[in-house]
Amino acid sequence: MTLLSIQGLTVTFGTFTALDDIDLTLDEGDLRFLIGPNGAGKTTLIDTITGRTRPTQGTITFNGHTLNKRSEHHIVRTGIGRTFQTSVVFEELTVADNIDLAASFRLRPWQLLTRPRTPTTTVTDILDRIGLTPHAHHKAATLSHGQRQWLEIAMLLAQRPRLLLLDEPVAGMSAEERTRTGELLTQIATDHTIVVIEHDMDFLRRYATDVTVLHEGRILTHGDVATVQQDPRVQEVYLGRTHQEATT
Known part of the structure; x- marks a missing residue:
């Protein structure tokens, strides 16, 4: 069942477009990893879902309810929780x-x-x-x-909450703590829907199944870890190398 639906989401700050026509769907029970280089729009997306930032255009629907004009407090009560980088x-x-x-x-x-x-x-x-x-x-x-x-x-x-939004949950952790956190997220995902913003590629490879890549405020690609890693656009903009360099 679709739990979160985002359609045509655009967020602008003056002349800067932080999110540009984002379409994203989460089903009940998803464990979705959201990756991308700095400035890709990952945290802005979570801020907009949770009401900290107002969308310029588009619609955010959670469990059948439109969130666009709801306060942060009301959005928490609908069943969305988040963590921050600190x-x-x-x-x-x-x-x-x-x-x-x-x-x-x-x-x-x-x-x-x-x-x-x-x-x-x-x-x-x-x-x-x-x-x-x-x-x-x-x-x-x-x-x-x-x-x-x-x-x-x-x-x-x-x-x-029905949906957990976790912003870089393993940043600064030891290898043992990262392993424990990965196991914990996998276990929690049995009865919650989770979105994880993450930069640790080793952690991503070990625990991610569904991955969405953002770049310059747009969704670059989505798929499983292997599909995302093999995408030449991801190799170029996220890994900082061209497809030819990545395969030689």
Whole structure:
């Protein structure tokens, strides 16, 4: 089933066109990698889906609802969550409290006052799923870089989104942390739809199935990893070499 449909999406800032007539469809359960050189429009696309940037033209439809004029807050409530290139967690709160706070965003004020003070089943289940149970009562400030990224993903899951948009989730991670993150994304994709912006080509080759390539605000190509890697246009604009150089 189609979960997200983008048609004719154009975003301009003055005379600069950041996105140019983008058509993109995501089906329920997709794990889509979005790649492209710096300035290709990847983050702008996510910003536009989540309401941080308004489209100049085109339509964004999520689960049958048009998002164009909705606020960021309302878009989150429709079931879209995102991370940023720099993790955003509450450092002085424990890991469990960070997840509990994220899980409470749908509650009304009177519900917040009466909610249990101990971690809920939702929080403990997410801690276990993400692999952060041993750190549940540690302050977020004590976590490693990779663990902070996992906590941010855990906080998204607590909001019960249908679509997760992850902006460079393995940037700065160790090889072991990248492997753990790849396994985690594969597991989460069994019951969520995920878009991953990524520059790590080794990570892409190991864990991606569907890849969309952006270049200068346009979709250059889409396909599986092998198809994308063999495309001479990708080799030229993303890998920085011509097809002839790539095959000799």
